[in-house]
Amino acid sequence: MTQTLSQDWKKELTDQKATYAFEEGGAKMKNILGGKGANLSEMTSLGFPVPPGFVVTTEVCNVYSALGKMPDGLGDEVLQRTEELAKKMDKKFGSSDSPLLLSVRSGARISMPGMMDTVLNLGLNDEAVKGLAKESGDERFAYDAYRRFIQMFSDVVMGLPKHEFEHLIADKKKEVGVVFDKDLTAEHLKALVDDFKDKFRKEAGREFPTDAKEQLLLAVEAVFKSWNNPRAMVYREKERIPHDLGTAVNVQAMVFGNMGDGSGTGVAFTRDYNTGEKKPVGDFLINAQGEDVVAGIRTPQPLQEMENVFPELWKELQDISTKLENHYTDMQDMEFTVEKGKLFMLQTRTGKRTAQSAVKIAVDMVEEGLIDEKTAVMRIAPEQLDKLLHPYIPEDVKKKADSEGKLLAKGTNASPGAATGIVVFEANDAVHKAHEGHQVILVRPETTPDDAHGMAVAKGILTSTGGPSSHAALVARGWGIPCIVGCEALKIDLAKKKVTVGDVTFGEGDKITIDGGTGEVLLGELELHEPTDLSPETKTILGWADQYRKLGVYANADTPTDAQRARNFGAEGIGLCRTEHMFMEKDRLPIVQEMIMIASAAESGHRELTKLEDSLKGVNKESRQHRDTSEQIAKLKAKVEKPWNKYNDLLGKLLPIQRGDFSGILEAMKGQWVIIRLLDPPLHEFLPAFGDLLVDVTRLKTLQGVDSGAYDKALSEIKARRGDDATLEQLEELLEKVESMKESNPMLGQRFCRLGIVFPEIYKMQVRAIMEAASELQKKGIDAKPEIMIPGIGSVEEMKLCRAQAEAVIAEVEKEQGLKVEHKIGTMIELPRATTVAGELSQVADFFSFGTNDLTQTTYGYSRDDAAGTFMPVYLEKEVLKRDPFQVVDRKGVGRLMKMAVTEGRESNEGLEVGICGEHGGEPESVDFCHSLGLNYVSCSPFRVPIARLAAAHAAINQA
């Protein structure tokens, strides 16, 4: 938008309109009216009791942002609308005679609770306050409203320090000798208003604006400005809300919930946001303004208590609730105020809810006939399901903790899931400690939008005040962070960074565990478990999702347990069974290490030998060449025989172990495909760390001959740590070996299928183990379906060679076992070069599986192991990267290469099976992309299988 807007800005607006009275708008106009404005309009149209008002559109906010000032003529229009409003109310704006008071609130298209600014009681001045006093018959109320307005206006519109006004109140209370605000009389408040105005004059360098019109225009501008305040920016980034949506401004006639005990205010949900149960829940406060509920300063009553206090209004509210839910066909989150016995609806919006609640509500609403199955599926954000699989404290762990007296306190269960971590008290500390790799629990009296960045990185949130609608609770639920609020037993000393609960004191850095589902706070780090099954409602939703999705959903699993878990979660196959973890297991590692230490000598000798033997083919036995070569062969054989035999012995030991590994997984997944990846990581990863060895050897060599006592002591320390009986000579030999295998860039080194080409015996052993396991199962009548995946293919020649090697072994096993096992041989596509030759590659591969971790690594040239500790945080901060490409697949670069591979791979092999087994396979946006590529399946960790199923359905529906 350019400066020309200043004149013609209205022409660019929808219908060329900058403001809408509530009667003119509706729910469908969310984009320009914002959520709040659209719903207030809708409720007005539906005939519910909404205080009248109008909306300045989000588009005007964008004009404001572009211009950096209020657009020409906007002020006049706002004042014109206000005049109309006054007329409607039969009041006068800024007048002492029946003054019109206004609330000025922000309202973006997507709700950003508490992120932007609000001014209440606007329109009060020295004259109007008298009118309010007269009209309400309560002078104290009027002056309290006035002083609140000045305080709020000073803070929100002028940015003056709120606490200075709080000091003045405190001073006043001291001066007149009272303890509570409510004990200040009208006279005291009058004096306080004068003090406030003096303070305002001093701080702002001008008189407090008494002109109601000026107040209004400044407030509207403040709301516009608040769109780009830092906390709003942080929130939008976390929530991935575009920065260019803008906020609308809702100008509405005030109603007062603080006009005595016949007044009140509350928040009501049509169903339980925690469980999804169909019953009204919420908070209610008598004689309070709405902000008091949200701010979490006063702990409110449960909503139901309203039935006792205002039985008629309760009925009316229930009626409105039902109608609204039916109208919107979704659970509603409403704000209401009771002013002297009259109910006013101040807001309705789709209610935030826990994942569990979301699922139950969606399923219930289908049963109730409110929505159809497809709508139900689309109601659940895939990522939300992760919350259903939150860690929990196992029964026995809990019992033990209880018996040990670890239970400290119980608060309100505000967001489910258990979390354990170190205590921090400040948002900045949370960020700092999380960055260092700690899991942190943010503990505070209450949270405010200023704490958003700290909350975003916390594993759990714990507050001592506030109810389930408090800021902490709302945000935690939205982000799926376990949270307990209102845990009043905690005495938090922020200055000392200490918490006292009864006679226990803990502080920053101490470990605690919280259970957001029960509200329990426990001392120390408790062992948390992952859930193994889904609720019936979740299964129902996922069953519906399965009808829509086109993508298969496989799981990445290396053990029978994981495989079984994945199957329980709905996996239809194993997309990635890594074999390296099997090598790492304690009982095997010594064999693996020994094998690796001689692999190179054995294989290279064998290779040399084979080459020489091949060179003899067709050569006359009496020629010089034959004689010379035969001599060379004999010499080489003598040298190679020992390592070669040892190597094969060790591989022979590994074979039955591997066979057992594969047998377990193939059995767990019987009838489904199991893609087993042959060994992939650099071999030296299995050897001991270089640095440790270097230190050990250096220590011993330094002490040798210098101090034999110290030497012996060092050696026995080293032996004890290593758990073996190594001598210095052996350690030196090991060090030399490890050093010789060190690579500058192991991620680009001796790994992938390169292992299978340089060390063919290892791959052969693995293929044999797979095929033997499958054959044995088949003999038992178990349908084992292995797919052999060759990792890191970059050229067609590699694939041909590895395939031929594997097929030779398979043929051997088939012959030995006397049966054939259905199988496939394919490759991971994880190097850019593979994508460029996919058309040829698919002619020798039965399947492709995108290894997007490595593909992202090589396409970007980002080391995944290093990026997070070096440039990645700066890149994200400077928005060089909008997202971490290791988390969300980069469609433009990596995705383009993937598309090339799919298209060209299928062109020359129509039946090519293509999937993805990188971590992106369980990330909803990436799943969406995989659907658009037409992949056969996505594969992800067992816990993400439900997410992937749902995401796949979303993708299919969205892209249909």
Next chain:
Amino acid sequence: MTQTLSQDWKKELTDQKATYAFEEGGAKMKNILGGKGANLSEMTSLGFPVPPGFVVTTEVCNVYSALGKMPDGLGDEVLQRTEELAKKMDKKFGSSDSPLLLSVRSGARISMPGMMDTVLNLGLNDEAVKGLAKESGDERFAYDAYRRFIQMFSDVVMGLPKHEFEHLIADKKKEVGVVFDKDLTAEHLKALVDDFKDKFRKEAGREFPTDAKEQLLLAVEAVFKSWNNPRAMVYREKERIPHDLGTAVNVQAMVFGNMGDGSGTGVAFTRDYNTGEKKPVGDFLINAQGEDVVAGIRTPQPLQEMENVFPELWKELQDISTKLENHYTDMQDMEFTVEKGKLFMLQTRTGKRTAQSAVKIAVDMVEEGLIDEKTAVMRIAPEQLDKLLHPYIPEDVKKKADSEGKLLAKGTNASPGAATGIVVFEANDAVHKAHEGHQVILVRPETTPDDAHGMAVAKGILTSTGGPSSHAALVARGWGIPCIVGCEALKIDLAKKKVTVGDVTFGEGDKITIDGGTGEVLLGELELHEPTDLSPETKTILGWADQYRKLGVYANADTPTDAQRARNFGAEGIGLCRTEHMFMEKDRLPIVQEMIMIASAAESGHRELTKLEDSLKGVNKESRQHRDTSEQIAKLKAKVEKPWNKYNDLLGKLLPIQRGDFSGILEAMKGQWVIIRLLDPPLHEFLPAFGDLLVDVTRLKTLQGVDSGAYDKALSEIKARRGDDATLEQLEELLEKVESMKESNPMLGQRFCRLGIVFPEIYKMQVRAIMEAASELQKKGIDAKPEIMIPGIGSVEEMKLCRAQAEAVIAEVEKEQGLKVEHKIGTMIELPRATTVAGELSQVADFFSFGTNDLTQTTYGYSRDDAAGTFMPVYLEKEVLKRDPFQVVDRKGVGRLMKMAVTEGRESNEGLEVGICGEHGGEPESVDFCHSLGLNYVSCSPFRVPIARLAAAHAAINQA
């Protein structure tokens, strides 16, 4: 080819013919007749004295290879041709009456000297030998021919051990009491023939074939077989000759150079293959067969001496030489035999020559009007020019070596260039040592084709026998390896692996230096220099090449010296000036190290500070937010100020140094573009090695408190080695820093433009240094033209950010200096992702430069630092890779991405300058590819600039 060939194989042949009499063929039929056969046919047609014969085509060889046996009917056809030949010669094949004797020789399309087999004197048996004796009037000659034939046939055709026959000769000489072969009489030889036949019977298990027809067919088959013998395969691989060309078989009537002193044999070149001078050179041996010259067993006379011996024949040979050269318009390499005063031409072919000779001949032939300039340009293989830039021994080094008595001996200068390295005696040892990273000089009495693999890896070759046409000399010249032959002063003891020259003895592993240009052998390792200029002829050729080429040729140079050298060699700009080497220089490294150690703290603190300061913008000064943030800022400032100032101080020290670096290069290249790459490698590369530090610290910590004497000693050792006064505490701190900066995969880590984004001050300093240097030069009237290259861009956002950063500095410098400097800002394309977003990237980059080293690394996922030591040799051996993609650009994968980048980059920025600065930029095949991509220039090391100029011309002509 399939088995059906057995019947119908002839139908698949050109003109359906399997054999051609010489009269039927011609030079244009090289593909089917092979080089030798085609040229014998051509000479026959031209009326030169060629012994009659016929050719079995190369296509028949391929049929043979496919069938694994002689095709049906081929034998009959060969015998039919032989009958015709006998008739033409008025002789009878296999008869005692005027027997026809034949030579059977291989002859491929591309010459493979000595690689395949030959049988001479074929047709001899117990009857025919009598006829030969009668006809020649020399019984001794006849039986000598017979025993030679049996020996050759046994070796070549039957593969029997040659040395066993040599033993029989030795036994015979002992028995009759003579020393030399020539002293054996006809009777002795007759007896020897019987011994030979006995031996044959014993070894081969059959009688020696007396049927001439059988002899012939077995010999033809032996030639076919020899096409795929191991040494031929090795040769073809080294020379990149396809394996499916096949060899022809030339069957030709024998002439004898060993019929007494009126006979002889020789090799003649029409011009000097060493210098290119227009004068006949070659070798000549009286009373010898042709093989004796090539075998290097007898050291022959220079060709010119023939003028004295056979003045008439000399004239005839000169006449034929001139006619052949004019006919073929190229320098010829001819074999001839004089039989009892009559000259026979046995072969003519394009003569191999040194690079220097090739260039001179091409230029001379243009002057002589024999060829045009384009032909001259195409006559020089670009890679050959590398030989003109061979290292040499500088005058002073040579003088010093001489004065120190290092000159050991002088042999024949067989292939120019100096080489230094360790002595090896066996081809296998050469390969082994070269693989270990040694430069080796292969020292042997003589070489044979069996040594080819060792010669291929040698830096120099030295033989004690043989002349300039010996195997060693021919191969060395062809491959451009410095070589000395016939250095008879060397007494080589192969068994002991020792050489004695006078009273000096040296052996395996000792260092020597040879000068193939002078024939001098020197003891020890001499310092070699690189040449700085080109010969006038080379300049002429390159001048012609420049007319044809479309690609610009730039050089990679980091210093003014290199830049000047590049300019001398014809560089038209600098395509890559790396700035990291400048950081490494001794006087700067301490500053750089100190700078790096605090860079992170300084930059991150500064970043945090800027962020906080930005967050204050528009926030009221009295707000809580303002107050809190201001407090934070103050705290942070106190913490950051010191490192920030120190950091800037250090950068301030580097600035004038860098300015000086750039000034020198820009001045050397005045008027031409100089592309300067901002800092690229991981910063930790500038820090001390982790392992060393770890050892130092561990040693000291181990001794601390254990043995104070040993501790002090260790510390002073460490201090002495480091050249500083570090304490244990300082070393520990340094170790911690180095460890914290260690990356798992530095090639994919904190490097590239990531440095400029995480540490902007470093890039800013560099940009300032460049622009200040250019400004200062401009003020002096020197036309400095810098291009600023941002390395490792992967996303458009990176480029935008780095460009904006650079432009801000440029604007500052322009303001300070009061002038504008013409410049460009572009990027290296060295990550696959850059190629996928090239269309967007070119909108914010003035130029692209392909960094094909890194692009190959990431596209293949091959670490360049590790591949050679791990899988690459196996890959090349197993032909998983045909070539090392770090040497020759991989067109299919990397090339495809390059093409995408060029096409899409230019689509959105028509004027985009695109070049290449990876090492491929000087490799002829890669240059050819760059031409096909339509790049603006290639950039390579200064020494490869001439090669690139010529390669670019070749590409333009070939692709026209």
